[in-house]
Amino acid sequence: MPGSTPEAYDVAVLGAGPAGLAGAVTAAELGLSVALLDASDRPGGQFYRHPAPATGATRPEALHHDWAAYADLRDRLAASDVTQLFGHHVWTVTRETAGERWAVHALTGEEDGEDGTHTDVLRDGHGLVPGQRPVTVRARAILLATGSYERHLPFPGWTLPGVVGAGGAQAVLKSGLALPGSRVVVAGSGPLLLAVATSLAAAGAEVPEVVEASGYLGYARRPGALAANPHKLAEAALHGTALLRHRVCLRTRSAVTEAHGTDRVEAVTVSRLDRDWRPVPGTARRVTCDALAVGHGLVPHIDLATALGCATRRAADGTHALALSPLQETSLPGMWAAGETSGIGGAQSARAEGELAAVAIAARLTGERPSPLPRLRALRRRRDRMRAFAETMTAAHAPGPGWTGWLSDDTDVCRCEEVTAGRVREAVADYGARDARTVKLLTRAGMGWCQGRMCGTAVASLTAPATTIPTPPDRRPLATPIPLTTLADLPIPAAEPTGRTDHTDPGGSDDLDDLDGPAGPDGPDGPGDPNPNPHPR
Amino acid sequence: MKRDERTPAGLVGASPHAAAFTITFDGRELPVLPGQSIAAALWAAGILAWRSTRVGGRPRGAFCGIGQCYDCLATVNGRPNRRACLVTARPGDAVTTQEGHGHAGLDT
Numbered sequence: 039m040p041g042s043t044p045e046a047y048d049v050a051v052l053g054a055g056p057a058g059l060a061g062a063v064t065a066a067e068l069g070l071s072v073a074l075l076d077a078s079d080r081p082g083g084q085f086y087r088h089p090a091p092a093t094g095a096t097r098p099e100a101l102h103h104d105w106a107a108y109a110d111l112r113d114r115l116a117a118s119d120v121t122q123l124f125g126h127h128v129w130t131v132t133r134e135t136a137g138e139r140w141a142v143h144a145l146t147g148e149e150d151g152e153d154g155t156h157t158d159v160l161r162d163g164h165g166l167v168p169g170q171r172p173v174t175v176r177a178r179a180i181l182l183a184t185g186s187y188e189r190h191l192p193f194p195g196w197t198l199p200g201v202v203g204a205g206g207a208q209a210v211l212k213s214g215l216a217l218p219g220s221r222v223v224v225a226g227s228g229p230l231l232l233a234v235a236t237s238l239a240a241a242g243a244e245v246p247e248v249v250e251a252s253g254y255l256g257y258a259r260r261p262g263a264l265a266a267n268p269h270k271l272a273e274a275a276l277h278g279t280a281l282l283r284h285r286v287c288l289r290t291r292s293a294v295t296e297a298h299g300t301d302r303v304e305a306v307t308v309s310r311l312d313r314d315w316r317p318v319p320g321t322a323r324r325v326t327c328d329a330l331a332v333g334h335g336l337v338p339h340i341d342l343a344t345a346l347g348c349a350t351r352r353a354a355d356g357t358h359a360l361a362l363s364p365l366q367e368t369s370l371p372g373m374w375a376a377g378e379t380s381g382i383g384g385a386q387s388a389r390a391e392g393e394l395a396a397v398a399i400a401a402r403l404t405g406e407r408p409s410p411l412p413r414l415r416a417l418r419r420r421r422d423r424m425r426a427f428a429e430t431m432t433a434a435h436a437p438g439p440g441w442t443g444w445l446s447d448d449t450d451v452c453r454c455e456e457v458t459a460g461r462v463r464e465a466v467a468d469y470g471a472r473d474a475r476t477v478k479l480l481t482r483a484g485m486g487w488c489q490g491r492m493c494g495t496a497v498a499s500l501t502a503p504a505t506t507i508p509t510p511p512d513r514r515p516l517a518t519p520i521p522l523t524t525l526a527d528l529p530i531p532a533a534e535p536t537g538r539t540d541h542t543d544p545g546g547s548d549d550l551d552d553l554d555g556p557a558g559p560d561g562p563d564g565p566g567d568p569n570p571n572p573h574p575r
Numbered sequence: 576m577k578r579d580e581r582t583p584a585g586l587v588g589a590s591p592h593a594a595a596f597t598i599t600f601d602g603r604e605l606p607v608l609p610g611q612s613i614a615a616a617l618w619a620a621g622i623l624a625w626r627s628t629r630v631g632g633r634p635r636g637a638f639c640g641i642g643q644c645y646d647c648l649a650t651v652n653g654r655p656n657r658r659a660c661l662v663t664a665r666p667g668d669a670v671t672t673q674e675g676h677g678h679a680g681l682d683t
Contacts, residue, residue, distance in 0.1 A: 084641060090610030096588035187643045199623035199636045206640030214615020215583035215608060242581035301634055302623055453646060456630040487645030
């Protein structure tokens with residue numbers, strides 16, 4: 039294949055955020071050859087997203103929390119011999135030569151030739167794509183650290199310009215140093231909102247309110263998880279102090295139930311919610327603003343793994359995360375995962391998981407006991423402790439079933455295909471659709487550019503009431519758009535990968551027998567996903 | 576010159592090594608901080624919409640900010656369907672509002 043890397047690396051790490059960086063540098067420090075791939079031009083992922091060097095930013099840490107941890111990983115990466123493949127959009131992962139090696143397929147290169155000279159000219163459905171070329175990286179092990187994207191719940195007016203993702207506002211601010219407006223309401227659910235409000239206010243925006251649909255009492259139901267993670271309380275206190283300083287008002291058990299304006303947002307309606315997130319009649323207030331940053335938590339980005347039939351589990355908030363062994367291995371032998379792909383848990387948790395996965399991979403590939411063993415045990419304890427907190431956190435902010443009461447029949451649910459809530463309800467009530475896939479076929483919801491990443495939660499909620507069997511994770515054969523010629527050039531895989539439940543003991547020592555086991559639901563709150571079936575089509 | 580710390584660029588102490596430059600949006604000239612994405616440059620100029628939808632002709636701009644939602648598609652130097660949040664602005668780039676499916680002007 040053109041652009042192929044001839045040799046096979048020990049491990050290919052997909053994603054250069056906190057989990058991927060920790061995994062890559064740890065693996066390299068343990069003597070493995072490592073390729074690190076990321077779509078961005080520089081390391082950091084979404085959490086440590088920062089301005090391009092060309093901006094000459096001298097204080098990127100001003101928009102960040104825990105920048106010292108990133109600086110440490112960045113410096114270790116620079117000192118390592120990790121092959122850094124930035125600007126690489128991975129679109130699929132396949133298995134080669136009877137399952138002994140992985141092939142990571144990516145596209146790289148400028149879509150526009152930088153100087154007008156286009157070396158590779160390909161043709162896709164939209165015309166010429168100059169300069170992009172396919173790259174294949176081969177490796178004995180994969181560490182999937184692809185992070186997450188934001189979960190969105192629609193409401194009337196959410197497609198108006200000026201209504202932006204809370205994570206989107208944060209992303210554009212962190213890397214592009216721009217704000218969506220001067221008076222920005224922050225709304226939705228989850229701890230990200232506090233961080234977004236804090237940074238928007240620090241960068242000069244007026245933030246009249248943070249509107250949080252949950253209460254914070256959900257955390258109190260698991261005092262153990264809180265007590266074991268005092269740093270999380272400190273973090274919350276830090277955000278709380280910053281919000282006070284910027285005179286930002288935090289409204290809990292409330293939601294933005296409508297955005298107003300003709301060509302852009304001019305005001306929002308904030309309503310009180312009951313326990314199930316149903317708007318309480320008579321509580322609606324109008325808040326003027328020129329932007330709304332809104333998001334309802336995060337969804338693990340696991341397309342590359344589910345396309346291979348990887349087993350998943352349901353996290354406490356109903357999202358699908360990868361089911362992992364205690365040493366971070368997926369149900370596919372040779373593929374490990376860390377960070378948000380294993381369930382939303384935050385940057386600290388991601389770093390611990392990335393390091394743990396790297397130690398486990400090194401043990402497997404070298405056939406030696408992971409060393410030092412105490413480090414492995416300490417990492418596992420830290421991972422388990424933070425995972426317990428993460429489950430508490432996601433459960434506390436999980437959308438209540440009453441949120442669909444915000445929708446009017448003419449509210450767009452699918453932004454790409456402009457499919458309204460009324461049409462989805464019609465597909466369910468009149469045409470008997472019982473799952474999101476049937477709704478998609480009947481209405482085109484989820485069939486557009488984003489492939490249901492923005493509307494998936496909403497369509498599933500409107501289709502199946504919360505009490506029925508949960509829907510299986512979305513399966514998207516391609517993780518990013520690619521030219522058809524690239525697809526046509528892909529060799530047919532030698533064998534279909536198959537899952538295996540017996541995880542090989544990394545060292546064969548009695549000492550380690552308790553260190554690994556089959557991938558499966560890894561918490562009391564995660565009923566095993568009923569549908570890890572590899573090929574339902 | 577004292578920098579206003581209550582702006583994003585001031586907060587992080589941005590001081591570009593390269594000369595500032597401009598791009599155009601529907602013919603209007605906009606300043607760009609070197610290294611900014613096209614979406615960021617448009618937001619900084621107060622522009623939130625640079626696409627109209629295929630069905631309803633409704634205005635859209637950047638939403639997810641990380642290349643997942645495709646709401647920020649723009650026509651850049653005559654080429655449609657570019658994700659403005661992922662494309663770094665270059666001197667003289669001509670960004671134009673993308674109408675509908677974005678195939679207008681293509682010979683496909």
